[in-house]
Amino acid sequence: MNGLLRGNAWIFRGLLDIDYEICSFTLSRDLHNSTPEALGKHCMTNVDPDFPKKVRKGDFIVAEENMGYGHDHFHGCMSILGAGVGAVLCESAAPYFLRNSLELGLPVIELPGVVAAVEQGDPLEVDLIRGTFRNLRSQAGLSFTPPPGFILEMLEAGGIYPLLTRMAGEGRLPKR
Amino acid sequence: MGKTITEKILARAAGKTEVIPGDYVTVRSRCPVIFGHHSFDMVRDRGLSLITKLGVKIFDPAKVIIVDGHGGSSSGGNIAEVRWLAQKWARDMGVPPENLFNLGRGGIENMMSAEHIWPLPGEAFFQGCNGHLSTVGALGAFPCALAHGAGAYLMKGSTWIRVPKSVKIVLKGRMPEKGVYARDIFEFVLSRIGPTGGMGGVLEWTGEAVNRMSMDERFSLCSSAIFTGAWTAIMNPDDRTIDYVKSRTRERFDLLKSDPDARYVAVHEFDVSNVEPLVVPPPKRHIIKTVTELKGIKLNRGFIGSDSGGWFEHMQVAAKILKGRKIPCDVILNITPGTVEILSRMLETDMLKTFVEAGCVVPDPNEGQEVGMNTLLAAGEVCIASAQTNYPGRMGSHQADIYLANPATVAASCLEGRIADPRSYL
Numbered sequence: 001m002n003g004l005l006r007g008n009a010w011i012f013r014g015l016l017d018i019d020y021e022i023c024s025f026t027l028s029r030d031l032h033n034s035t036p037e038a039l040g041k042h043c044m045t046n047v048d049p050d051f052p053k054k055v056r057k058g059d060f061i062v063a064e065e066n067m068g069y070g071h072d073h074f075h076g077c078m079s080i081l082g083a084g085v086g087a088v089l090c091e092s093a094a095p096y097f098l099r100n101s102l103e104l105g106l107p108v109i110e111l112p113g114v115v116a117a118v119e120q121g122d123p124l125e126v127d128l129i130r131g132t133f134r135n136l137r138s139q140a141g142l143s144f145t146p147p148p149g150f151i152l153e154m155l156e157a158g159g160i161y162p163l164l165t166r167m168a169g170e171g172r173l174p175k176r
Numbered sequence: 177m178g179k180t181i182t183e184k185i186l187a188r189a190a191g192k193t194e195v196i197p198g199d200y201v202t203v204r205s206r207c208p209v210i211f212g213h214h215s216f217d218m219v220r221d222r223g224l225s226l227i228t229k230l231g232v233k234i235f236d237p238a239k240v241i242i243v244d245g246h247g248g249s250s251s252g253g254n255i256a257e258v259r260w261l262a263q264k265w266a267r268d269m270g271v272p273p274e275n276l277f278n279l280g281r282g283g284i285e286n287m288m289s290a291e292h293i294w295p296l297p298g299e300a301f302f303q304g305c306n307g308h309l310s311t312v313g314a315l316g317a318f319p320c321a322l323a324h325g326a327g328a329y330l331m332k333g334s335t336w337i338r339v340p341k342s343v344k345i346v347l348k349g350r351m352p353e354k355g356v357y358a359r360d361i362f363e364f365v366l367s368r369i370g371p372t373g374g375m376g377g378v379l380e381w382t383g384e385a386v387n388r389m390s391m392d393e394r395f396s397l398c399s400s401a402i403f404t405g406a407w408t409a410i411m412n413p414d415d416r417t418i419d420y421v422k423s424r425t426r427e428r429f430d431l432l433k434s435d436p437d438a439r440y441v442a443v444h445e446f447d448v449s450n451v452e453p454l455v456v457p458p459p460k461r462h463i464i465k466t467v468t469e470l471k472g473i474k475l476n477r478g479f480i481g482s483d484s485g486g487w488f489e490h491m492q493v494a495a496k497i498l499k500g501r502k503i504p505c506d507v508i509l510n511i512t513p514g515t516v517e518i519l520s521r522m523l524e525t526d527m528l529k530t531f532v533e534a535g536c537v538v539p540d541p542n543e544g545q546e547v548g549m550n551t552l553l554a555a556g557e558v559c560i561a562s563a564q565t566n567y568p569g570r571m572g573s574h575q576a577d578i579y580l581a582n583p584a585t586v587a588a589s590c591l592e593g594r595i596a597d598p599r600s601y602l
Contacts (some may be wrong), residue, residue, distance in 0.1 A: 015371055015462070024574070026548065028218065029253060048570075063370040066405045067370045070461065070565070072307040073218070073322040080459040092375050095340070096307055096409035100324045150199050150336065153494045157577050173331060175231055 001147075001156040003109065003128035006136075007058035007167060009118045018068045018097055021047050022076035023168055039075055040082020051083070053065035058086035060126070062118050065090075066096020067108070077101040087126060088115045089133070109133070111144050128152060141142045178435030179343040181412055182378045185318040185432055189300040191488045197441075205300045206336045207317075208239045208275070211326070212285040214246030214547065215304030217258045217339035224265060225326010235333025236271035245559065247544025248512070251549035269282040283515025284483050285318075290395055291517050293421055295319065296429035297413045299415075300337075301469040302329060308483045308564060309408070310379075310401040314394035314430055315421065316413035320377075321427065340407050341377045341441040342434075343369075343573070347385035349449035355599035356451050357582040358393035358495075359484050362400050363454040363464045369444055369460035374406030376497035377441055379433065381411050385448045391420045392411075392487035399483040400564060403461050454597055455582035458566045467585055470595045478503075478590035479560035479571070480583045482514035482546040485562025488518045491582040495527040497587040498534040507538045509590040510551045512544050548572050560589045 010117050012021075019025035028034045044051040044061075059065075061080065067090035068076060077100045080088065088108040091114065101108040109126065111133055118124065123136040131146035147155070159162035167173055179187075216224070227234060232413035233455050234240065242262050247255040259278070266276055277288065280481035286309045288294075288394035295301030302327040303309045309319040320337070322329050329335045345365055366373070379401045381394075389397065394411060400411035411417070412433040421429065432492065453467040480486065480494050491513055503509050511531050513519045519541050522528055531538050537551065544550045546563040553559055553574030559571060559578050566578040581589070591601075 011347055014379070015460070019565070020459070023567050025567075026569045026574075027546075034221075048329070066375060069308065069371060070402055070567075072305055072321040074305075074324040074404075075218075077324070092372065092405070093518055094402070094405060095376050096321065096323060096402070098376075098463070103325045103328070150200075160325055161223060163217070164328060164331055165226065165230065173232045175233065 001129070001152055003085050003152065005058065005126045005128065007060050007124060008056065008059065009024035009060050009062045009120060009122045009124050010051070010055060011062045011118060011120050012044065014062055015069050016063055018073050018076040018094065019071055021168055022068060023079035025073055028073065028075035034075060036078040036082030038082070039135065043079040043083035051068045055083050055085060057084040059084070060124050061085050061088045062114055063088065063090040064115055065092045066094050067092070068094040068128065069071065070094065072096035074104065077104050077106055081106050091115060091124070102154060103160040105155055105157065108157055111142055111143055113142050117142060128155070133154035177439065178437035179437040180380060180440070181316065181410055181432050181434045182318055182337065182342050183299055185298060186337060188298065188488050195339045197339050201337045201424045202334050202337060203300050203337045205302060207295045207299050207301045208241045208287060209302045209329060210241045210285050210294060211304040211336065212245035212306060213241050213255065213258050213262055215306055216242060216262045218305045219259065221387045223330065224323055224328055228268065232331055233268050233414065234330040238272055239268065240330070241275045241277065242266055242271070242272045243277040243285040243288055244279045245285035246543040246547050247549050248544045249279055249540050251544065266595060273492035276398060279595055281516055284486065284543050287395070287483050289516040290315060290425065291515060291590045293425040296427060297417065297421060297431035298429055302335065307402045308309055308399045311395045311399040311483050313398045313410035314391065315542065316411060316417055318410060319408050342380050343374050343377045344380045344382060344440040344443040346443065347443040347448050348445060349380070349385060349447040351385055351448050353451045354602045355584050356387060357584070358397040359454070359582050360451055360454045361448055362397055363456060364448065364451045365446060366404055366462055368446060369404055369466035372405045374401060374404030377406050379404060379406045381409060386411065387414060390489060391416065396484050396487060412582060424552040453582055453585050455585065456566055458577045458579065459568050460568060467581065467595065467597050470579070470598060475558040475560050475589060475594060476507050477492040477553060477557050478507065478586045479508035479545045479559060479561035479563055480564040480586050481510065481544060483513065483514060486512060486514035486562050487585045488521050490562065491518065491522055491527055491583045495530045497528045497584060497598065498536070501534055503590045504593045507590050507593055508543050508551070510539065511536045512539050513541050513543050520552050545571055560586050560587050560595060568574045
C-alpha cells in the first residue's frame with residue numbers, strides 16, 4: 001500500500017448525524033438493495049442536494065467535531081464510499097462512525113486543526129503511512145499518528161470482509 | 177497508577193496485565209453475542225452472507241443469540257422475510273433453537289441482555305448493531321456494538337478495540353422527587369457537556385444520585401451515551417447491582433471497579449437537585465429545553481417505550497398519571513413495554529386496564545415506533561416520545577416533528593393534547 005491520497009476538499013460544518021445529515025437512515029430500509037452505489041446517490045443530500053453529482057472520485061470530506069454523530073448505523077459510511085469520497089478528515093469522529101468506516105475500507109483521519117487549514121475546493125494530499133497532511137494550495141501541513149498495520153491492511157484490502165475473503169482463500173479461516 | 181473499570185475489563189478480555197487508552201488490543205468475550213432482528217437485517221448482506229459464501233465456521237454457535245427486538249408483531253416492511261432468514265441462518269450455523277427469542281419471547285435486545293445477565297459484571301459484551309447497547313454498562317460490563325464488523329467477530333471470535341479514555345460524570349445531590357427521571361438527568365448532563373463532551377470515550381456515571389437510582393433508571397441513564405460523542409457507558413457495580421445480578425443468575429462473576437486514583441480525560445461534577453423535566457425539541461438531538469419553555473405546543477401523538485423510557489418503572493409512572501383519565505380522541509398514545517418480562521410484571525398489576533381504558537394502544541414488547549417500525553408518523557403530525565432520537569424521518573415522515581421527554585411528560589402531554597408539565601399530575 002502506498003497510502004497516498006489526493007483529492008479536493010468538501011467542507012461540511014456543524015454536527016453531522018450519521019442518520020440524517022450524512023444519509024437518511026430510513027433509506028437503508030427503503031432501498032431494497034442498500035449498496036454503497038445506491039446509498040451514494042443520497043450522500044449528504046440533506047445538507048447539499050447536489051453533492052453526489054459534484055463530488056469527484058477521491059475527493060475528501062472535511063468535517064468539524066464528532067463527524068458521524070449518533071448511532072452505529074453504517075449505511076452513512078457506505079453512502080460516503082458510494083459517492084466516491086476517498087477519505088474523511090475531521091476534527092474528531094464519532095467512535096462508531098470511525099470503526100465502521102475503517103472496517104468498510106474508508107479512511108477516516110482525526111486531524112485537529114484541519115478545518116482551519118482548508119478552504120472549500122482546496123487540493124489536499126494525505127499520506128496514511130507517514131501520517132502527514134498537506135494543503136497543496138496553501139502548503140499548510142499537519143501530522144497525525146498513522147493507523148496501525150492491521151488497519152492499513154484492512155483499508156488496502158477495501159475493508160474487513162475483502163480481507164477475510166483473502167484470508168479464507170489462503171486457508172487461514174477454519175472451514176465448516 | 178490507578179485504572180478505570182473500562183481499562184481493567186479490556187485488559188482482562190485482552191489477556192493483558194494492563195492497557196492504556198489508545199492501545200489497540202484484540203478482545204475475546206465469554207458472553208454471547210446478540211443480534212436483534214433489525215441488526216441481523218442490517219448485517220446480513222455484509223458479513224453474515226459472506227460466512228455462508230465462504231463456507232467457514234462461526235467461532236461458537238452456542239454463543240449466538242437472536243432476538244426479535246425491534247419489529248414486534250405489528251411492523252411491516254420486510255420483517256417477515258428477516259424473521260424467516262434469521263431462523264434459517266441460525267439453523268445452518270448450528271445455533272441452538274433456545275438461543276432464538278422469537279415473537280412472544282422477545283423485546284428490545286439490549287434490555288433483554290440486562291434482564292438475562294448476558295454480560296456478567298467485569299466482562300466485555302458485544303452485539304450486532306445497536307448503539308444503545310451502552311444500556312448494560314450499568315451492570316459494570318463494557319458493552320460495544322460491532323455493527324459492520326459483526327460478521328468478522330463471528331468468524332474470528334474476537335474483535336479489535338482501541339482502548340478508550342474515560343470521562344467521569346459525578347452526580348451530586350438528590351434528584352427532585354416529582355416528575356424528574358434518569359433521562360432528564362442525561363439530557364441535563366448533555367446540555368452541560370454538549371454533543372462532544374464524551375468524545376470518543378466511555379461515560380463513567382458515578383456519585384450519590386447514581387447510587388440512589390434503581391437499576392431501571394441506571395439502565396436508562398446509560399442508554400443514551402452516544403449522543404455525547406461517547407462510545408459507550410459504564411457504572412461501577414455496587415450492592416444494588418450485585419443483588420440484581422444474583423437474583424437473575426447463579427453464574428459466578430469477578431467484578432471490577434475503578435481505582436480511586438484512576439485517570440480520566442475529564443471529570444464533570446453536577447448537582448442534580450434542581451433539574452427540571454426536560455424536553456428535546458426537533459430536529460437536533462443535543463438542543464435541550466425545559467418543559468416550562470415548551471409548554472403548550474400542540475401535539476397529536478405520543479410514545480412511551482424504548483430502552484430509555486420503556487422499563488417497568490416507566491410503565492408504572494405512565495399508569496399513575498393515566499389512571500382514571502382518558503386521552504382526547506384526536507391523540508394516539510402508543511405505550512410499549514420494552515420486554516416480555518416487563519409485560520409479564522405489568523400483568524400482575526392493573527396497568528394494562530388503565531392504559532386500555534385511557535384509550536392507549538399497547539403493542540407487544542419491541543422497539544417499534546422508536547425506530548419507525550410501527551405506528552408511523554405522517555407528515556404534519558407532532559409526537560412526544562420517551563424515545564432516543566428526534567431526527568426527521570426517525571418515526572416515519574420527514575415532515576413529522578418529534579419531541580423527546582420523560583414518560584411522565586409524555587403521559588401528561590397526551591392527556592392535554594399539548595406539551596404539559598407532569599408535576600401537577602404526580
